[in-house]
Amino acid sequence: MGPHTPSTVRALNEICALPLPSRLPEAAHVLDGAAKQLEEALLAGPPPAERTQEERVSAAEAKDAVRTLRHRFLARHTEQVYDELTGAGTRRLRLDRLVGDATLRFPGLLPSRELMDAESTRMQADKEGAEIDQGLFVRAVLGSPRTGRHLIESMLRPTRAGTDLLPEFRRTGTVDLGPVRIERVGRAAHVTMCAPDRLNAEDDAQVAAMETAVDLALLDPGVGVGVVRGGTMTHPRYRGRRVFSAGINLKELHRGGISLVGFLLGRELGYINKIIRGVDPGGGESWRPRTVQKPWVGAVDTFAIGGGAQLLLAFDRLIAGRDAYVSLPAAQEGIVPGAANLRLGRVAGPRVSREVILWGRRVWASEADASHLFDTVVEPDGVDAAVEEAVERLDSPAVVTNRRMLQLAEHPPEPFREYMAEFALQQALRLYSEDVLHKTGRFTTRARADESGGQG
Structure with a gap:
């Protein structure tokens, strides 16, 4: 923060x-003045890694x-503020x-660009932890x-990419999105996560690709x-086996490449919520249901860790190989496992939910609790056939209607x-907590040969 830190802190207080x-x-003007004073001091002084302990406390x-x-x-x-940004909800x-x-519209309300x-x-x-302010x-x-309802409903609109x-997807039946591929086979849209270099651990790019694929499946x-x-x-x-997901890419998190808005909030309010509630193509004031919904099948051949396990809770039919497992190592990683805390207890019960989330228990497909x-x-070797049967x-109009009512209840x-x-x-607070920063660094620097190497 530089030599003027004490006076800066006093002035801000x-x-x-x-x-x-x-x-x-007038309130926005006062907020803008305080935020500018803070940012000028932060940007003018040494970066966080080079501050003395006294400077860190002052900052x-x-x-x-x-x-x-x-x-x-x-x-x-x-x-x-929301009404001014959205034209009283018209945008x-x-x-x-x-x-x-x-x-841009309310300088000081959020960290500057x-x-x-x-x-x-x-x-x-x-x-600096500016995402906490976001x-x-x-x-x-x-x-x-x-x-809140308006924002959540807005996030159900199709992405521009979708x-x-x-x-192209309707014409060819396939689109390669890099870490995700979607292919129409008969009446099914097969969305395949294909990032073998990181065992399908999610980062910002994969979240964006998944939402595009979900949009395509729902809109076609x-x-x-x-x-x-x-x-x-x-x-x-x-090698040669399918892996569902190793969760969040902790290497990318350690590097600073996992965003709060695009990844941690965007995946929950975006593609996962679209799987549950459908996509809203923007039908205006039609009396018909706002969203297009379809049933979803998930298949786990080996394991689904962290974010992969969270995603499973959104599907209508789940299939697993007998030697597969799921885990939510949230307590070990130090972050919140998305909306799993909201959903897991409903399907597995509160005791199993606590064992999985707080205790780090793996649930194998062969166990009774599975x-x-x-x-x-x-x-x-029977997963393919089970997927085809599902x-x-x-694939039935009656299933779609009943699913809509089940989702409303559940x-x-x-x-x-x-x-x-x-x-x-x-x-946001967990992203910048000392225990998370220490653990992501440890996961990154320690070479691991198993499935959680750098992921979680």
Whole structure:
């Protein structure tokens, strides 16, 4: 923070302790002044990794003062800010666009682009933690029933990539999205995660590709059922076998390449929620259901760890090879396992949920408790046939209608909104906690030969 840190902290504490004006423009002006003073000090001084202990303490105090001011501002003005950004709800902004527009329209409400650009070049442990401020903003938006519902519904709109690629997919029946491939086989859209270099551990690029693939499957009228499965691996231990997912890419997290908005919030509000609730193609004021929904099948040939296990909880039919397992090593990694805390207890019961999430238990497909997670457990060479049978039985208009009603009962929108509001901030805080930063570094620097090497 430089030699002027003590005076900067004192000045910020004085500004942030003052009552905020009641009107939005004046309150925004006060917030902008405090945030600019903080960012100027942060950007002018040494980067976080080069600060003395005293400078780190001072920086933390200054950031805390401004966050408290942002919290007070949002407690009063969130809905008005959201209305100005969305034209009183007439514009459907995706989360990344909403955050970007708020950064420009209300300077000081969120970290500036200059600060975020500086953050993007740093290792996770060397960042300022500006995403915590993004988490504050998203928590406030989702915390309001009106703006929260509007944002969640906006995230069900098709992505630009999905809309642009739909004609090609309808014509050819296949699209290669890099880490994800989608292929129409009969009435089924097979979405295959194919990043063998990291055992399908997810990063920002894979999340974006998955949402595009889900959009294509839901928008193509020639598709009746979606199937998600891991591709064939080249890893020595799993060479020639399919792996569903090794979870979040902890190497990428350590490097600073896992984003709060695009990855950790975007995957839950984006493609996973679309699997559950469908895609909204934008039918205007039609009396028909807003979203296009289809049944989904998941198949686990070997394992589904972390984010892979979270994804399983969104499917309508789950198939596993007898030697497969699932795990959610959230306590070991130190982060929150997406919406698994909301969903796992409903299907497996509270005790199993706590054993898996808090205790790190693996559940093997051959165990009795696996009956709560998997519908069909077969020998490893029988997964293909089980998938084909599931597609055939689920491809029915009556299934689609009953599924819609089941999802309304089992995944009601309001608890999801409330959960995601708190998740936005708690996950942001976990990203910059000392234990997570230490663990991701340890996972990255230690060479591992098994499936969790660098992933989780």
